[in-house]
Amino acid sequence: DTEVTQTPKHLVMGMTNKKSLKCEQHMGHRAMYWYKQKAKKPPELMFVYSYEKLSINESVPSRFSPECPNSSLLNLHLHALQPEDSALYLCASSQVKVAGGPGELFFGEGSRLTVL
Amino acid sequence: GEDVEQSLFLSVREGDSSVINCTYTDSSSTYLYWYKQEPGAGLQLLTYIFSNMDMKQDQRLTVLLNKKDKHLSLRIADTQTGDSAIYFCAAPYSSASKIIFGSGTRLSIRP
Numbered sequence: 001d002t003e004v005t006q007t008p009k010h011l012v013m014g015m016t017n018k019k020s021l022k023c024e025q026h027m028g029h030r031a032m033y034w035y036k037q038k039a040k041k042p043p044e045l046m047f048v049y050s051y052e053k054l055s056i057n058e059s060v061p062s063r064f065s066p067e068c069p070n071s072s073l074l075n076l077h078l079h080a081l082q083p084e085d086s087a088l089y090l091c092a093s094s095q096v097k098v099a100g101g102p103g104e105l106f107f108g109e110g111s112r113l114t115v116l
Numbered sequence: 117g118e119d120v121e122q123s124l125f126l127s128v129r130e131g132d133s134s135v136i137n138c139t140y141t142d143s144s145s146t147y148l149y150w151y152k153q154e155p156g157a158g159l160q161l162l163t164y165i166f167s168n169m170d171m172k173q174d175q176r177l178t179v180l181l182n183k184k185d186k187h188l189s190l191r192i193a194d195t196q197t198g199d200s201a202i203y204f205c206a207a208p209y210s211s212a213s214k215i216i217f218g219s220g221t222r223l224s225i226r227p
Contacts, residue, residue: 004158033214042204042217043159056214090158104149105206105215107158 006091006108014116015081021111023074023091032074033105034066035090043090049074050096081115088112118142118209120218127224134192136221138205141186148181149206149215150190159204162190197225 004025013019023032031050035043048056049068063085065077074091088110095103119141128134140148146167151159165172165179165188172179178191192199205218 006158042220045214045216048214092159104147104161104164105151105159106161107151109158 004091004093004106004108006089006111008111009109010112010114012114012116013078013081015083017081018077018079020078021076021089021091021113023076023108024072025093025106026072027093027106028071029093029095029103029106030071031094031096031103032068033092033094034064034074034076035092035107037088037090037110039087047076078113081113083115086113086115118207118216120205120207120216122203122205122218122221124219125222125224127226128195130195130197130225130227132195134190134195134199134223136190136192136203136205136223138188138190138218139186140188140205140207140218142207142209147208148179148188150177150179150188151204151206151217153202153204153220154200162203192223195223195225199223200225 007022033048034046036046037043045058046060047066052068063080067075090110091108092105094105097103122138147164149164150162152162153159163174163177165181176193180189202220202222204220206215208215
């Protein structure tokens with residue numbers, strides 16, 4: 001199984017709503033990532049979990065709250081978002097390499113979020 | 117920090133070769149990656165090259181690495197309409213668990 005599965009594929013929410021994006025992988029990867037991608041732009045890193053612990057937070061606003069309940073699951077909790085947060089949210093996973101940085105990333109198809 | 121740059125657009129005729137270029141700044145990058153993104157989809161790893169290699173070939177794909185100039189290229193031989201996509205060059209940020217993406221090159225194929 002070489003898939004990273006993200007749900008939902010599409011999400012429309014109001015600025016007062018609370019919602020969550022979910023990501024699952026069964027490749028035994030111990031690093032998981034959230035990226036945000038705006039139209040015609042490259043993915044921008046938001047969070048990295050390594051061995052289920054948050055290792056990188058790229059100064060993301062607190063209205064985005066990540067959670068890694070176990071080695072296969074990664075969630076992104078959303079609350080009080082703004083219209084400019086509308087984007088494609090990509091989850092990825094990789095092996096944690098001993099030296100030389102991360103292994104290659106395996107991406108999900110993304111969750112397309114629209115904030116009204 | 118790491119900075120990865122690419123040209124934004126490339127148009128080639130079907131059947132010709134496509135060459136997509138990338139420059140990076142962090143000389144300690146151990147791996148360099150090429151990802152492909154089709155419309156409305158996530159990113160798919162195409163190939164990668166280890167920094168001690170100059171070239172890697174994988175079917176229609178050839179990756180060339182010039183470490184001295186910090187220049188990476190992806191050549192797609194016999195370009196087909198299915199190759200239309202955005203291609204991202206990516207490099208790890210030195211000693212950190214993150215990968216930085218270039219701006220992406222949109223490849224379009226003309227008949």
